[in-house]
Amino acid sequence: MSGEAVPHQVKPIAEKIGFIGGGNMAKAICEGIVNKGLVKYSQINVSGPNMENLVTWKEKGAHVSIENGVTVEHSDVIFLSMKPHILPCAIANMYDTLKSPSPKPKLFVSVLAGVTMEQLENVLCQLEPRIIRVMPNTPMMVGEGCTVFSPGPKATEHDIQIVKSILSVSGVCKQVPESLINAVGALSGSGPAFVYLMIEALADGGVKMGIPRAMALEFASQTVLGAAKMVKDTGRHPAVLRDEVCSPGGTTIAGIHAMEKGGVRAALMDAIEAATKRSEELGAKKHG
Template identity: 45%
Template sequence: MKIGFIGGGSMGEAIFSGALAKGLVAPKNVFVSEIREDRCKELIKEHGINAVTDNAFVKTADLDLLFFAVKPQVVTEVMASLKGKVPENITIASIVAGFPIKSIEEYFPKNPIVRIMPNTPLAVGEGMSAYARNEKATKDNVKGIRDILYACGQAVEVKESMLDAVTGLSGSGPAYGFLMIDALADGGVAAGLPRQTAILLAAQTMLGAAKMVLETGKHPDVLRDQVTSPAGTTIAGVRVMEQQGVRGALIDAVMAATECSKNLGK
């Protein structure tokens, strides 16, 4: 498989480094265009890939997949510059937030297109990605993308109309998790623990709770009840969280981020 990336930022790097780590692609078959020459040198040194400051490889590298990993503010300019230059057999994969498939089709009307919403834990192999495809994208077109996303964590196919909600939940979700870990650690410090010990306890506890949900398949409420003894320490803490509206705040956070994602696409 040969894959290309327009944009050499951290998210694109997380995706192709996951593919490299799993042996899905060889370094010589990864092509990246990045406007900063120093960043190109950094990527070449770190991964042994091809990194250049122009997009000429798109026409000559015989790519299977071409990822667009640029900022929303510049995506129309970048795609316009490549209109008519991307062979029709190349599957277009976009990780640009808020940029719908119909807008991508304006620049690449004959290509299979897959729109992806990943999140930053891709960088440590624990990402959560959701993707939607246009009518031209077959299961074979999507397979390479699925394999790459699974190399970086987990992935699920959804209708494109659901991607704003995905953005509000898993796309922005790591920030909610970091906030909760920081708050739990503050609680530990307030209770007498050293800062680094408190952060370790909080982070590993959240990681363990998440793994229990994924690996047991049990509803979070069931798992919570298993550690909530009558008149015990856990119910005392849960009671305070409910009184302070933590559950409602998290629901509202997802809804607010979802609305923001919708507005980006307008």
């Protein structure tokens, strides 16, 4: 018998999924659940202000519209996936284009950084919404996402299970108090961008030392992937794994010294703090 692991079987869901806002995050979530077989594109409804930006969705088989009300009416679960500052305009469009003035209560899933449950309940109050806040990240697209969610007081156990099904097929998914959403968003939501910068810098260092660009980028990305898998799979502290690579008087400790002198550790900590504070600033603004 082969020693390979048996792939986890995903049970498809019947619910129709809507996205108000068809940008990168919506695409990451959707591609993750479609690629895993949870839904088909025929179950997807997407709306946005510009039909040109929805062409790729339509080509894949999703139903598209410039009327947010249409997405709400034809979906069981609606992701609010626009930029936070667009929320008031998006909600106004939704109310203006609802064919039924009082559709049955829906489940709204917000990926909006900084926008609180209370703010969401206020702008959606006419629909008696059930709300769950989530903070996903774009690696969901390749099945390696890291997502947290926080259910609102009206969310049912079924709502929670549906959202967990959608988010967990594409990586790690954990429930957290709403008070942690902003910080986790900074770590896992913004974090990939910080890692991409590190990969680019590692590759640039290789190029500086004479490695061809394509090879340097391949090796840098694989090195980061391998290091992350070592931490995740072994459960050992990163400092312990680092020390195992640092031979006395060797090359690695010389490189670690250079990184410490350059303030890499502090810069990454500052990046998480800055992203968290920015999320809080976005939430402090009025959203209708």
